[in-house]
Amino acid sequence: xxxxxxxxxxxxxxxxxxxxxxxxxxxxxxxxxxxxxxxxxxxxxxxxxxxxxxxxxxxxxxxxxxxxxxxxxxxxxxxxxxxxxxxxxxxxxxxxxxxxxxxxxxxxxxxx
Amino acid sequence: xxxxxxxxxxxxxxxxxxxxxxxxxxxxxxxxxxxxxxxxxxxxxxxxxxxxxxxxxxxxxxxxxxxxxxxxxxxxxxxxxxxxxxxxxxxxxxxxxxxxxxxxxxxx
Numbered sequence: 001x002x003x004x005x006x007x008x009x010x011x012x013x014x015x016x017x018x019x020x021x022x023x024x025x026x027x028x029x030x031x032x033x034x035x036x037x038x039x040x041x042x043x044x045x046x047x048x049x050x051x052x053x054x055x056x057x058x059x060x061x062x063x064x065x066x067x068x069x070x071x072x073x074x075x076x077x078x079x080x081x082x083x084x085x086x087x088x089x090x091x092x093x094x095x096x097x098x099x100x101x102x103x104x105x106x107x108x109x110x111x112x
Numbered sequence: 113x114x115x116x117x118x119x120x121x122x123x124x125x126x127x128x129x130x131x132x133x134x135x136x137x138x139x140x141x142x143x144x145x146x147x148x149x150x151x152x153x154x155x156x157x158x159x160x161x162x163x164x165x166x167x168x169x170x171x172x173x174x175x176x177x178x179x180x181x182x183x184x185x186x187x188x189x190x191x192x193x194x195x196x197x198x199x200x201x202x203x204x205x206x207x208x209x210x211x212x213x214x215x216x217x218x219x220x
Contacts, residue, residue, distance in 0.1 A: 004154075033208075041198055043155070043210040056207050090154060099144050099204045103154035 003027050004104035006091050012110045013081055020077045021107045023091030031055075032074040033101065034066060035090040043090070049074055050096060081111045114139040116203050118211035126219050129191050133214045135201030136183040145177055145184050148200040150213070155200055158186070191218045 004025045013019055025032060033056075034046040048056035049068045063079045074091060091104040116137045125131055135145065144162045148155035159168040161177035161184055168175050172191075177184045188195055196218045201211040 041150070041213050041215075043200060043202075043213075045207055045209075048207065058207075099146060099160055100157045101146075101155075101208070102157070105153050 004091060004093055004102050006089075006104040006107050008107060009105060010108050010110075012112065014112055015081055015083060017081050018077070018079045019081060019109070020075055021089055021091075021109075023074045023076070023104055025072055025091075025093040025102070025104075027093055027102060029093040029095050029102075030071055031094050031096050032068065032071075033092040033094075034074065034076050035092060035103075037088045037090060037106070039087070047074075047076075078109075081109075083111050085109060086111045114203075114205060114209050116201060116209050116211040118199075118201050118214050120214060121212065122215040122217070124217045124219065125191055127192055129218075130187065130189045131191060131216060133186040133188075133199050133201075133216070134183060135186070135211055137201075137203045137209075137211075138182065139203050139205050139209065141205045142179070143204045146202045146204065146208075147175055147184070147186050148202065150198040150200055151196075158199075188216075191216075193218050193220050 031050045033048045037043045046060045047066045052068045065077045068074045088106045090106045092101040094101045119134045146160045147158040159175045164179040172189045175186045198213040200213045202208045
């Protein structure tokens, strides 16, 4: 059983398009995250949700909009994609009382 | 501004060598420090350290935290080619702050 899953695994799209990435966790965790990993492998937090409520919103363009329909799901919608959005996006989850995070397999987004 | 710095950025060793990876931090509201290993895909959890001086150990890997000097080290003894990966250090404050990672390559 996959603990944290993301779809799609790969996404190739053109500038200006809108796309979504979905994330689901079956670990019963109460906190979920989106990270962006650039070409130099630097992992930076974008958003964090606890029990469906946004608790961390880093300096991310408002073209990025997360949505958490329930505790087990956290989706990321990106409007008007730009070349600089090309990266690997990781979803992760944890229990607020236990800092260990479980990461999904990542979605490699390429904007052409 | 909170920051986490890892060194070296990259390292090439031969099988059987011992390596020491460093993670130093300057943050407010430190809660814990975590080490992850990233091979081709997602980071996987190795250790979590909260208290100074208590070594965490798992097989050939061990780690320790010094909260006075604000750093942690990750040791890998008798390295194997399967240890080749990026090792990430993260500090938890009110959020996770990741370091730039150390890319380790172990040659047969």
